[in-house]
Amino acid sequence: MDSKSTRGLATRAIHGSSGRDAFGSPHTPIYNTTTFAFRSTADLLDVVEGNKPGSLYTRYGLNPSIVALEETLAGLEGAQQAWAFCSGMAAESALFLTHGREGVVCIGDAYGGTLELLSSQLPLLGIRTHLILGSEIDRLDALLAAGAKLVFCETPGNPTLELIDIPALAARVHAHGARLAVDNTFASPVNQRPLALGADFVVHSATKYLGGHSDLTAGTLMGSKELLAPVWNWRKNLGSMIAPETASLLSRSLRSLVVRVRQQNATAQLIAEAMARHRGITRVMYPGLPDFPGHDLARRQMDGYGGLLTIEVSGGGIAATRVADRLRLFALAPSLGGAESLVTQPCTTSHHDLSPEERRRRGISDAMLRLSVGLEDPADLIADLEQALR
Ligand code: PLP
Numbered sequence: 135m136d137s138k139s140t141r142g143l144a145t146r147a148i149h150g151s152s153g154r155d156a157f158g159s160p161h162t163p164i165y166n167t168t169t170f171a172f173r174s175t176a177d178l179l180d181v182v183e184g185n186k187p188g189s190l191y192t193r194y195g196l197n198p199s200i201v202a203l204e205e206t207l208a209g210l211e212g213a214q215q216a217w218a219f220c221s222g223m224a225a226e227s228a229l230f231l232t233h234g235r236e237g238v239v240c241i242g243d244a245y246g247g248t249l250e251l252l253s254s255q256l257p258l259l260g261i262r263t264h265l266i267l268g269s270e271i272d273r274l275d276a277l278l279a280a281g282a283k284l285v286f287c288e289t290p291g292n293p294t295l296e297l298i299d300i301p302a303l304a305a306r307v308h309a310h311g312a313r314l315a316v317d318n319t320f321a322s323p324v325n326q327r328p329l330a331l332g333a334d335f336v337v338h339s340a341t342k343y344l345g346g347h348s349d350l351t352a353g354t355l356m357g358s359k360e361l362l363a364p365v366w367n368w369r370k371n372l373g374s375m376i377a378p379e380t381a382s383l384l385s386r387s388l389r390s391l392v393v394r395v396r397q398q399n400a401t402a403q404l405i406a407e408a409m410a411r412h413r414g415i416t417r418v419m420y421p422g423l424p425d426f427p428g429h430d431l432a433r434r435q436m437d438g439y440g441g442l443l444t445i446e447v448s449g450g451g452i453a454a455t456r457v458a459d460r461l462r463l464f465a466l467a468p469s470l471g472g473a474e475s476l477v478t479q480p481c482t483t484s485h486h487d488l489s490p491e492e493r494r495r496r497g498i499s500d501a502m503l504r505l506s507v508g509l510e511d512p513a514d515l516i517a518d519l520e521q522a523l524r
Contacts, residue, residue, distance in 0.1 A: 143324060144392040150206030162202035164382040168192050192378060194370050199378040203385045210323040211336050213356035217369055218381060222339025223247050224374035225353035229315060229337060232365045235261055237282030242268040242298055243291030246484045268296055278310035288317040293444045293480040293504040294497050295419045297428035300435055304332030324395035325438040334361060342471030346387045346394050350380050398441030402507040406443050408516045414523040417446040441507040442470060451500025454479055458503055460522040463515055470506035475515055478504050
């Protein structure tokens with residue numbers, strides 16, 4: 135183990151890349167260039183043929199701003215390799231097209247875009263996909279025995295925060311010679327590191343906690359060098375590369391990731407406890423509450439309980455809409471992980487396109503509001519919820 139991988143997470147977030155520039159900048163600046171010039175054809179061929187590391191062409195990812203970001207990302211998840219992408223969906227698409235062609239099984243709640251890609255679009259290419267609920271996990275062995283080679287899950291899931299036991303799932307998937315990919319967007323590497331728990335891939339919408347300021351769109355896929363090597367050509371030729379400006383902005387954001395997420399964990403815990411005591415709330419879903427069904431599992435596989443929680447408002451869907459519309463600090467917006475607190479009503483946003491029966495089957499009620507806790511003062515956020523509930 136090299137000295138870099140034994141450093142703490144906050145240190146790795148700041149000193150995770152070896153990139154410095156010739157002028158002594160403490161971090162890699164923006165290399166806002168599409169291509170790089172060589173002194174000779176022999177030098178150019180050395181890079182093209184992979185004999186020497188070097189910068190070549192930005193869409194290939196061979197740009198110092200992008201390489202520096204990828205080194206830091208890999209260090210945070212304990213991955214051998216990270217590839218950066220222009221969005222979380224671009225990272226997922228490259229994963230499915232490279233490693234999911236023999237069939238993909240998605241377990242539990244996943245982001246709506248992921249569900250649409252898997253259920254409506256990949257089948258157009260002849261890729262067999264199966265969407266099963268966490269409660270239907272008994273179907274997994276048969277699907278893997280029938281040939282599916284990639285299992286995908288999101289934990290905590292959206293919007294119920296349902297948790298999946300990553301080590302147990304990884305063992306089951308590996309017994310069939312298949313691979314496990316975990317979308318770690320909700321937890322962030324501060325709270326959960328799936329590769330260390332047995333997963334083969336980690337995917338992130340870096341648009342969320344990694345970016346952390348609601349001002350960039352990006353994604354990343356991480357894993358072993360061997361498994362990520364074939365993804366490189368797909369990213370290159372699908373053209374789903376992150377821009378150098380965005381890569382630099384994301385590296386900037388990562389330097390504060392640990393303090394941001396730990397604060398969001400602490401504030402979310404306070405809000406969850408306040409909402410659990412509130413008469414206008416019938417249920418609070420948050421892994422940090424001792425009576426949450428996944429609490430013991432969260433204690434085992436997570437280092438923090440996260441900045442997302444879901445509350446169920448008494449009075450049903452209409453009452454929940456009224457509360458969402460009356461919140462002042464929580465902005466009504468479909469994203470998460472930023473410095474600003476956000477609220478969504480899943481039945482009108484992420485899960486709007488599912489039929490009411492399918493929402494019910496997935497345990498998603500109209501009365502649910504999902505809160506993404508930002509970096510405001512906890513007392514102000516609780517006061518905002520209390521005035522809206524009144
Ligand atoms: N995964 C999760 C858990 C998400 O919430 C999202 C977006 O909301 C995505 C993936 C897709 O990410 P992006 O919007 O960066 O493409």
